[in-house]
Amino acid sequence: MYDLIIIGAGPAGITAAVYAARKKMNFLVITRDIGGQAAWSGDVENYTGYQFVTGPELVSKFEEHMRKYRIDIKEGEAVVDLEKSGEIVKVKTNKSFYDSKAVIIASGKVSRDLGVPQEAHFKNRGLTYCATCDGPLFAGKDVAVIGGGNSALDAALQLIKIANKVYVINNTPRLGGDPVMKEKVEASPVVKIYNDSKVVAINGDKMVTGIRISKYGNEEDISVQGIFVEIGLIPNSSFAKIVERNQAQEIKINCRNETSVPGIFAAGDVTDVPEKQIIIAAGEGAKAALAAFKYISQQR
Ligand SMILES: Cc1cc2nc3c(=O)[nH]c(=O)nc-3n(C[C@H](O)[C@H](O)[C@H](O)COP(=O)(O)OP(=O)(O)OC[C@H]3O[C@@H](n4cnc5c(N)ncnc54)[C@H](O)[C@@H]3O)c2cc1C
DSSP, X not given: OEEEEEEEESHHHHHHHHHHHHTXXXXXXXXXXXSGGGGGOSEEOOBTTBSSEEHHHHHHHHHHHHHTSOOEEEETOOEEEEEEETTEEEEEESSOEEEEEEEEEOOOEEEOOOOOTTHHHHBTXXXXXXXXXXXXXXXXXXXXXXXXXXXXXXXXXXHHTTOSEEEEEOSSSSOOSOHHHHHHHHHOTTEEEEXXXXXXXXXXXXSEEEEEEEETTEEEEEEOXXXXXXXXXXXXXTTOTTSOBOTTXXXXXXXXXXXXXXXXXXXGGGBSOSOOOHHHHHHHHHHHHHHHHHHHHHHO
């Protein structure tokens, strides 16, 4: 029986773990990976104290800090269900079962699928959802970034440095996202932007050879070897059916990170806190750990 189980080790979960360790709580971290989305980010220019750091560098600093404490971590394990039995929260994973007095859900978000035929077939055959992880595989090649928000801009900025040509396919009249990033993308001679356009098909046999886009009903084939899907994210909250979620499937929390179920807290991108940023997720993780500590102290 643990005092606390933290689900996820992105910025929210890692910060919660650091705070829980400093409160000397008996806790466990269960996570699919270390770093979460922060590890996919190319250039991070808005984490206070670092004028510039790459996502993977920041994550390795986070991990180093967390592992400074002797922490029990189940890495590569995914939570599939949560139940409350009396005062105990029962956590079911793809490998085991765990009991805890409190839980912090910090499971973040995952990339949304493009929703075109053959998408599953082309995954990892030229179609990817992570420019930081897979960008270097497309050095000197022509690639398409699908999307027009911050994730797409971040991917395009990374690919400009690697690829021969970067097509940005955006289904709205103009690019959204951070104005500074947008200016950099628009100014690049390597980039060609297609606004008001959507991908209707992926071309290729074994590997991606192109995309078919549609603009006002007119279709056009563009030859690319790589496709980076950056059309938003969905919360990893499907295992948390016992807590209240909003229409976007984000977990509803109050300012103390409490969910609708006593003893279950949530932090970071998986929650309905409006802004999704590393520094916000980290701060929310700290708050959630302190709230969980207070909750457990009152249970004793
Ligand atoms: C391409 C990209 C670029 C970005 N750039 C920036 C930037 O420059 N600056 C900025 O501030 N923010 C940036 N962000 C946003 C930032 O990365 C997120 O806001 C932040 O990572 C959220 O942290 P989190 O801990 O809440 O969730 P996540 O980072 O999503 O971490 C979730 C964790 O939960 C784990 N997990 C998920 N489901 C389960 C499960 N069922 N069981 C166990 N573990 C699970 C995951 O493995 C992961 O470890 C960017 C995001 C993307 C995608």
